[in-house]
Amino acid sequence: MSIRVLALIPFAVAISLALSAIVDAVGLPLFLDTTGTILATTLLGPGAGIVTGVLTSTVNSLRNPTFWPFVAIQIIVALYAWLAARRGWFRSLRTAVPAGLLLGVIASVTSTPISYFVFGCSTTGGIALTTKLGQLIGLSNLGACFFGSFLSDFGDKAVTFALVTTILHALPRRTAARFPLALRAVGRA
Amino acid sequence: MRRLHPFTLLTLAVVLPALAWILPAPWGGAGTLITAMALLLTPGASPGFGAARTAVITAAPFWFFLYLLHGVGGMVSTGLRLSTMIASFVWLVAILPPARLVEAMVAAGWPVSAAFLFSATLQAVPALRERAQRLVDAQRCRGLATRGGPLVRLRALRALALPLVLSALHDVDERTLALETRGLVAGARRTALAPPADHRGEQALRWLLVLSCAVLLVWRVA
Numbered sequence: 001m002s003i004r005v006l007a008l009i010p011f012a013v014a015i016s017l018a019l020s021a022i023v024d025a026v027g028l029p030l031f032l033d034t035t036g037t038i039l040a041t042t043l044l045g046p047g048a049g050i051v052t053g054v055l056t057s058t059v060n061s062l063r064n065p066t067f068w069p070f071v072a073i074q075i076i077v078a079l080y081a082w083l084a085a086r087r088g089w090f091r092s093l094r095t096a097v098p099a100g101l102l103l104g105v106i107a108s109v110t111s112t113p114i115s116y117f118v119f120g121c122s123t124t125g126g127i128a129l130t131t132k133l134g135q136l137i138g139l140s141n142l143g144a145c146f147f148g149s150f151l152s153d154f155g156d157k158a159v160t161f162a163l164v165t166t167i168l169h170a171l172p173r174r175t176a177a178r179f180p181l182a183l184r185a186v187g188r189a
Numbered sequence: 190m191r192r193l194h195p196f197t198l199l200t201l202a203v204v205l206p207a208l209a210w211i212l213p214a215p216w217g218g219a220g221t222l223i224t225a226m227a228l229l230l231t232p233g234a235s236p237g238f239g240a241a242r243t244a245v246i247t248a249a250p251f252w253f254f255l256y257l258l259h260g261v262g263g264m265v266s267t268g269l270r271l272s273t274m275i276a277s278f279v280w281l282v283a284i285l286p287p288a289r290l291v292e293a294m295v296a297a298g299w300p301v302s303a304a305f306l307f308s309a310t311l312q313a314v315p316a317l318r319e320r321a322q323r324l325v326d327a328q329r330c331r332g333l334a335t336r337g338g339p340l341v342r343l344r345a346l347r348a349l350a351l352p353l354v355l356s357a358l359h360d361v362d363e364r365t366l367a368l369e370t371r372g373l374v375a376g377a378r379r380t381a382l383a384p385p386a387d388h389r390g391e392q393a394l395r396w397l398l399v400l401s402c403a404v405l406l407v408w409r410v411a
Contacts, residue, residue: 001302003365003368003369003373004361004365006302006305006306006309006368006373007361007364007365007368008358008361009306009310010306010309010310010312010313011313011317011357011358011360011361011364013310013313013314014310014313014314014316014317014318014357015317015353015354015357017314017317017318018314018317018318018320018321018353019321019350019353021318021321021322021325022321022324022325022346022349022350022353023346025325025329025335025345025349026335026336026342026343026345026346026349027335027336027342028339028342028343028346032350035350035354039354051306055306055307055310059310059311059314061278062278062282064247065247065274065275065277065278065279066251066271066274066275068278118210118271119251119267119271120255120258120259120263120267121254121258122250122251122254122255122258122267122271125250125254128254128257128258131258132257132258135258141258141259159343159346163346163347163350166347166351167350167351167354167355170351170355171355171358172355175355175358175359175362178362
């Protein structure tokens with residue numbers, strides 16, 4: 001593991017967790033807790049992204065242990081972000097937002113079994129209430145759980161992808177030069 | 190209890206929730222929750238009522254939402270398991286300072302990079318949270334509208350998140366230089382300043398706990 005990777009990962013984890021203060025300030029129903037994972041992957045590759053994701057879940061679990069079972073989602077997000085970077089989906093918001101929406105679908109499909117079997121779909125207030133809504137419109141328990149996860153993940157991942165794309169394009173030239181993978185991801189190399 | 194080796198404390202905090210899910214509900218979950226609460230409340234050896242209150246406050250919403258979604262039966266069986274997990278982790282966080290865990294990792298021969306990542310992350314998170322709050326206050330002073338329609342809020346999110354992330358990436362450059370100057374390289378060995386004692390009895394206890402979990406899991410699946 002290079003020194004730059006070692007130096008970046010703690011900040012990437014901190015970005016994921018510090019963004020909650022900004023989300024609270026603007027009052028949007030978002031988590032943005034995978035921003036650091038996606039950013040680390042686009043800057044330094046999937047290894048850095050996976051370590052960032054695992055550490056994000058670990059540190060978040062110290063505050064609220066219910067985050068830990070979702071560590072697998074962070075790994076999936078890192079791998080998907082790597083694919084997105086290689087395919088050039090971070091080149092503009094026009095490609096990043098649909099890519100984020102697709103990640104929202106993948107994340108909700110993978111998080112539903114964890115949410116259902118471990119938490120009975122009670123992970124957060126928003127997810128529990130949308131799951132209840134799903135039950136009321138006649139979905140099965142598992143279907144309602146997917147419905148709740150889908151509604152929360154869908155928009156969140158699209159905004160996260162858009163945010164990372166904006167960050168990559170706003171990188172100062174000197175900083176960007178130190179991250180050749182990021183230059184490739186936005187189509188400048 | 191505080192004198193136990195960090196790995197023993199970690200094993201206890203992981204094994205209790207594992208047992209809560211492995212053992213049949215609701216009695217398995219009830220037993221593990223009673224054990225976890227006893228760890229939190231044992232006089233003289235535990236973090237005390239403050240930590241117990243944190244565990245109860247964290248677990249309470251789950252009980253409410255579980256009742257809303259699954260009724261009394263589902264609330265009790267899943268609630269006991271979730272509460273065990275929450276109480277065990279709250280106990281662990283309250284009783285084990287991260288610096289002691291890092292010392293134990295170094296003494297056990299973990300790579301220096303793993304120990305660094307863990308301790309550096311724990312330092313970076315509160316620092317960046319504080320910076321995010323300062324940015325929110327500063328941008329509001331400059332007249333940034335953070336409330337309104339979704340587009341206004343998304344624009345505000347961009348105006349707040351961008352400086353936070355770019356300043357963090359700037360810090361990465363400084364940190365890289367500092368680490369290179371201090372000779373932090375992969376494969377380097379560090380000497381723990383005050384390694385926690387790891388007695389044979391504790392090592393045996395850890396293996397016993399993990400093996401018990403495995404045996405019970407096989408019994409439940411079979």
